[in-house]
Amino acid sequence: MRGYLLGIFVVPLLKHCICSDVVNFDGDIKDFVVGKSKLFVLTDHRLHQMRLDLSEEKRKDITNATHQNRVNILVPFEDNDTLITCGTFSKGYCEVLDLNDITKSIYDESESIGPKQNEKSVAFIAGPSTGRFLLVGKKDEQTNNPDPNRNPSPVVKLWNTLESQIGGIFNNIEEGSTPLIQSTAEDVEFVDGFQRVSSLYLFLNSKTGSESKVHVLWMDSNKIKKTEIFKSLQAATIECCDDKARPVLVASTVIPSGNSVIWAGVFSAQDQQDPENTALALYDISRVRGRVKGFCTIGEKCDSESGSNLQPLSVVFKYSSMSSVAAVRSESSTVLFIGTSDGQLIKLRLDEKFTPGCPIVLYKSDDERAVLPRMHFDPVDFKHIYVALRKELRRVSVVQCAKHTSLKDCRAALDPLCGWCLNTQRCSTKDECSESPWMSTPKNSIQEPLVSFQAWDDKSSRNITLHLGLSLESTGNPAFSCSFTTGSVNLCDGSDLTAVFPNCSCSFSDHKLYTGDLNVTAIVAVKDQKITEMLTLRNCLNIKNNSPNPSYKQCVQCVSSGCQWGFSSQRCDWKHGPGPQLHVQDACRDLFTDMDYKEPEILSLEPNKVSFHGRNNVLLRGRNLESVTKIHIQGDLDCISKESPVFDRSSDTLRFHIPPSGTKGTVKVCVVTPDDRCHGNSIITYSSQPSCTGIQPTVSWRSGGRKIDVQGSSMDTVESALFRPSNKVLQTQYSKSSGDVWFHSPRYDGGGPLSLLLKVGNSTVDCKNFSYEPDPEFVGFTTLQVANDLQVNIKKKPDALNLSMSEVNVTGLQGDQSYQCVLEKIESKEIICKIKGGSGAVTSVDSITISVGDSGDLLTGKHREYLVFFSIVFSLICFFFILIFCSLLSIFRVDSI
Known part of the structure; x- marks a missing residue:
C-alpha cells in the first residue's frame, strides 16, 4: 500500500520535473508549434503537449490499428485558448482542442481543409480582430493538370474559426459564394505566411513548364469580409541572386523592425553539389504592388502581370544546404538563426547596414539529419530556440555569454546579445546588467577590432590615435582614460593626451623612432576595467626598398605598419593626417606582376x-x-x-x-x-563524422588476414582502424559501391574481446567489439570419384569462425601437378570441394593445400589412398588377433575347470 501511494505522488512529480534540452520521439516529427506557455509536437502517430522545458504534459493518439490519419494543419488560436488540427481521416476533418489540455476535444467536423497529398501547406490565424479566420494556402488536386487551357484552381481560402461567425465554424462560404485565390500554374508549393499588423503575406513557389518562380502575395487583413480581403490582392516575384539563379524558396522568416517589413528568405539553385547552392537574402516587402501571372481572385482572369520584381537588399550568407531560418532583433542589430540540411544550427549577426559578422555554430549533429524548415523561439524570453531533426527536438540556448570569461573574449564573440558588465566584471546580457555600464559590440559596424590605432604626421609632430571598438550604454558617465608608455617612459609629449570615449590621442617626438621600432604599451581604462594592448610604432621612412624594382613585400610591410606606400616615389612615407586603414590586397595589388616565380x-x-x-x-x-x-x-x-x-x-x-x-x-x-x-x-x-552501424564478420582467426567489412555512414572520411587494447593501427580501404570500408585483421595472440575504433584526423570514433578465435584446424581428407569429378571431403574441427566460401581456397596436388578444388559446401565439421574432370580426369591426389583468407597456408595435409588401405588391413589383422586371443583364453578357463 505504501508503494502504491508513493507511486501516486512520485510518478506525476517525475513527469513534470524530469526535463532535458533534447527529447527523442518514437516517430518522425512532422510539425511543431508554440502557443503561450506550451509546445505542441506532431509525430507520425501522436500529438504531444509539452512545457517549454520539454517535459511532456499530455499526449493524444491520432492513428490506430485500422485508421491511418495524417494531420496536416496544426494552428494555435491563442485568443480563443484553442488548438486547431485538421487531418485526412475519412474524407477529411478538423478538430478544435483545448490549448491547455489536448485530450479535451471542444468541436470536430468532417471538412477537408488541409492538403490530401504529402505537400507543403501554410495555415495561420488571419483577419481583423473583430472576426478571425483560418487562412489555408495549399496545392489543389487540379493544379497538376498540364493543360495550358486548364481552369484556375483554388489555392487560398479563409475558414471561419467560431460558431458565431456567419455560416458557423469551418465554413468558407460568404453570401452564397466561395471567396478564394486561384491559380493557373502547373504546380504551387506554399512555403510560409504570416500576418503583420494589417497585412497578410504568403510566400510560395510556382512552376509552369520548365520555369520556376518565387512569389509573394499581399492582402489587407483590416477588411471585414473574406471577399474584400481577397479583392485587395497584390503580388510580386522575388528574385535571387546576382551570381546565379536560385528560383526555389526553401524557408523564410520576418525580421522584427520599425515601419518597414524586412523579410529573409532561403533560396535554392537545386544543385546539391554546389557549395553555394543556397543563399540567404533580405528584402523590404513593405510595399508589394502589382500582380503576377497565374494568380488572381475568383471572377478575375489570371493572365495579367504588373509591377516590378523584388530585388534583395542584401545577400548575407551562402551555403550548400540551408533548410530553415529564424530571426530576432537587438537594438540596431539583427540576429539570424540558420538551420542546415547537414544538421547544424548557425547564428549570424547583421549590423544596421545588414553587413554579416562571423557565423557561430550553436549546435551540430554527428550525422546528416536535416533541421526542419520551421524553428520557434521560447515566447517568454527569446533566449532559447527549438529545432527539430527527424525524431529529435532540441532546445538550444541562443545566448551563451557566460562562457566568455574576459572582456576581450566577450567582445570577440561579436554577439549583440552579449556585453561586458562593468559592475560584475563578467559577460552577460543587457537585462542581467541592471544599473551598471554595459559595453557591447559597436552598433554601426561589426568589422571593427577591439583596439585599433594609427600613427600619422601633421608636419609639426608625430601623432598616435587609438580607437576602442566598443559601444557603451550607461545612465551615468563612467571615467575613461588612456596611457601610452615605452618601458617606464611616457610616450606622449607634455600634457596633450586627450581621452573621450571611445578615442584617445596624443603627439610624440620624432626622435623616439630614430633608433628603430618602438614597442608601446597602451592601457585603456573604462571605470575599473582596464584593457592592455601592445602596439608597435615604426618609422615609415626607415622601411627602405633595397631592390632595384618596387617590392611587393616592402609594400605589404609598409601598409601593414600603418604607413603609406607611394607608387610615384616608390618608398614608404608617413600618412599626412588620420584616415582609414587600407587593405594590403588593395594597396599593393599593382605590384603582383613583379614577382619572379611561376604562379602555382x-x-x-x-x-x-x-x-x-x-x-x-x-x-x-x-x-x-x-x-x-x-x-x-x-x-x-x-x-x-x-x-x-x-x-x-x-x-x-x-x-x-x-x-x-x-x-x-x-x-x-x-x-x-x-x-x-x-x-x-x-x-x-x-x-559529419563517420557512424559505425556494424562489422562483418565480428571474429577473426588469430593468425590474422581476414577481410573485415565496416558498415555505416560517412565512411569515406575514415583514415584507418584501431584495435584496443592492442593499439594496432590498420589502413582501411573505401568501397564506393557499398559506401563501407574494409581492412585485413592483424595477428593477435592475446585473449578477450577487442574494441574497434575508426581513426578520423587525430580523433577516434567508437565502433563495435571484436574477438579472436584459434585458427581453423583441418584433420584429414578423403576422396570420392563422382562421375568425371573428384570430390574431396576435408575434415575440420568445429569452430566459431563461420568461414565463407570466398575465404577458403583448396588446391589438390598429384605429383608435380596442382588442381583447383572448387568449393561446394562449408559445414561445421567438413568442407566439400570438387576437382572438375575433363578429357584427362583426376582420379586421386597425393595431398591438398588449404589457404584461408590472406594469411597464407594454414594446413598442408597428406593422406595417400594406399595408407588408407593399409590402415584398414592393419585394423582387420588386429581385430583377428583379438578374436584368437579371446578364444584361447576361453579354452584355457575350461581346461582349468
Missing part, C-alpha cells in the same frame, strides 16, 4: 571530403608548387582562417594535414607563396 596552380585534392575532425596526409596535385610555403584554408563558417604547413613536396604534388573544424560545410583552399599571396581556389567539404 591547384589541379586536384585527394580526398576533397573530410570529417569535421579533419584529415591527415592529404594529397594536392598541381603545377609550379616548388615555391609554396603553406596551405591557406578559409570557410564561410570560419571567420578566422586556418593554415597548414607542407610536409612533403615536389613540383607537382604536396602533402599536408587538414585541421579539424568546428563546423560542417565547404572551405576554400589555396597555396601560399613567400610573398604571402594565395593562389588557386579549390574546395574541401567538411561533413
Whole structure:
C-alpha cells in the first residue's frame, strides 16, 4: 500500500520535473508549434503537449490499428485558448482542442481543409480582430493538370474559426459564394505566411513548364469580409541572386523592425553539389504592388502581370544546404538563426547596414539529419530556440555569454546579445546588467577590432590615435582614460593626451623612432576595467626598398605598419593626417606582376571530403608548387582562417594535414607563396563524422588476414582502424559501391574481446567489439570419384569462425601437378570441394593445400589412398588377433575347470 501511494505522488512529480534540452520521439516529427506557455509536437502517430522545458504534459493518439490519419494543419488560436488540427481521416476533418489540455476535444467536423497529398501547406490565424479566420494556402488536386487551357484552381481560402461567425465554424462560404485565390500554374508549393499588423503575406513557389518562380502575395487583413480581403490582392516575384539563379524558396522568416517589413528568405539553385547552392537574402516587402501571372481572385482572369520584381537588399550568407531560418532583433542589430540540411544550427549577426559578422555554430549533429524548415523561439524570453531533426527536438540556448570569461573574449564573440558588465566584471546580457555600464559590440559596424590605432604626421609632430571598438550604454558617465608608455617612459609629449570615449590621442617626438621600432604599451581604462594592448610604432621612412624594382613585400610591410606606400616615389612615407586603414590586397595589388616565380596552380585534392575532425596526409596535385610555403584554408563558417604547413613536396604534388573544424560545410583552399599571396581556389567539404552501424564478420582467426567489412555512414572520411587494447593501427580501404570500408585483421595472440575504433584526423570514433578465435584446424581428407569429378571431403574441427566460401581456397596436388578444388559446401565439421574432370580426369591426389583468407597456408595435409588401405588391413589383422586371443583364453578357463 505504501508503494502504491508513493507511486501516486512520485510518478506525476517525475513527469513534470524530469526535463532535458533534447527529447527523442518514437516517430518522425512532422510539425511543431508554440502557443503561450506550451509546445505542441506532431509525430507520425501522436500529438504531444509539452512545457517549454520539454517535459511532456499530455499526449493524444491520432492513428490506430485500422485508421491511418495524417494531420496536416496544426494552428494555435491563442485568443480563443484553442488548438486547431485538421487531418485526412475519412474524407477529411478538423478538430478544435483545448490549448491547455489536448485530450479535451471542444468541436470536430468532417471538412477537408488541409492538403490530401504529402505537400507543403501554410495555415495561420488571419483577419481583423473583430472576426478571425483560418487562412489555408495549399496545392489543389487540379493544379497538376498540364493543360495550358486548364481552369484556375483554388489555392487560398479563409475558414471561419467560431460558431458565431456567419455560416458557423469551418465554413468558407460568404453570401452564397466561395471567396478564394486561384491559380493557373502547373504546380504551387506554399512555403510560409504570416500576418503583420494589417497585412497578410504568403510566400510560395510556382512552376509552369520548365520555369520556376518565387512569389509573394499581399492582402489587407483590416477588411471585414473574406471577399474584400481577397479583392485587395497584390503580388510580386522575388528574385535571387546576382551570381546565379536560385528560383526555389526553401524557408523564410520576418525580421522584427520599425515601419518597414524586412523579410529573409532561403533560396535554392537545386544543385546539391554546389557549395553555394543556397543563399540567404533580405528584402523590404513593405510595399508589394502589382500582380503576377497565374494568380488572381475568383471572377478575375489570371493572365495579367504588373509591377516590378523584388530585388534583395542584401545577400548575407551562402551555403550548400540551408533548410530553415529564424530571426530576432537587438537594438540596431539583427540576429539570424540558420538551420542546415547537414544538421547544424548557425547564428549570424547583421549590423544596421545588414553587413554579416562571423557565423557561430550553436549546435551540430554527428550525422546528416536535416533541421526542419520551421524553428520557434521560447515566447517568454527569446533566449532559447527549438529545432527539430527527424525524431529529435532540441532546445538550444541562443545566448551563451557566460562562457566568455574576459572582456576581450566577450567582445570577440561579436554577439549583440552579449556585453561586458562593468559592475560584475563578467559577460552577460543587457537585462542581467541592471544599473551598471554595459559595453557591447559597436552598433554601426561589426568589422571593427577591439583596439585599433594609427600613427600619422601633421608636419609639426608625430601623432598616435587609438580607437576602442566598443559601444557603451550607461545612465551615468563612467571615467575613461588612456596611457601610452615605452618601458617606464611616457610616450606622449607634455600634457596633450586627450581621452573621450571611445578615442584617445596624443603627439610624440620624432626622435623616439630614430633608433628603430618602438614597442608601446597602451592601457585603456573604462571605470575599473582596464584593457592592455601592445602596439608597435615604426618609422615609415626607415622601411627602405633595397631592390632595384618596387617590392611587393616592402609594400605589404609598409601598409601593414600603418604607413603609406607611394607608387610615384616608390618608398614608404608617413600618412599626412588620420584616415582609414587600407587593405594590403588593395594597396599593393599593382605590384603582383613583379614577382619572379611561376604562379602555382591547384589541379586536384585527394580526398576533397573530410570529417569535421579533419584529415591527415592529404594529397594536392598541381603545377609550379616548388615555391609554396603553406596551405591557406578559409570557410564561410570560419571567420578566422586556418593554415597548414607542407610536409612533403615536389613540383607537382604536396602533402599536408587538414585541421579539424568546428563546423560542417565547404572551405576554400589555396597555396601560399613567400610573398604571402594565395593562389588557386579549390574546395574541401567538411561533413559529419563517420557512424559505425556494424562489422562483418565480428571474429577473426588469430593468425590474422581476414577481410573485415565496416558498415555505416560517412565512411569515406575514415583514415584507418584501431584495435584496443592492442593499439594496432590498420589502413582501411573505401568501397564506393557499398559506401563501407574494409581492412585485413592483424595477428593477435592475446585473449578477450577487442574494441574497434575508426581513426578520423587525430580523433577516434567508437565502433563495435571484436574477438579472436584459434585458427581453423583441418584433420584429414578423403576422396570420392563422382562421375568425371573428384570430390574431396576435408575434415575440420568445429569452430566459431563461420568461414565463407570466398575465404577458403583448396588446391589438390598429384605429383608435380596442382588442381583447383572448387568449393561446394562449408559445414561445421567438413568442407566439400570438387576437382572438375575433363578429357584427362583426376582420379586421386597425393595431398591438398588449404589457404584461408590472406594469411597464407594454414594446413598442408597428406593422406595417400594406399595408407588408407593399409590402415584398414592393419585394423582387420588386429581385430583377428583379438578374436584368437579371446578364444584361447576361453579354452584355457575350461581346461582349468
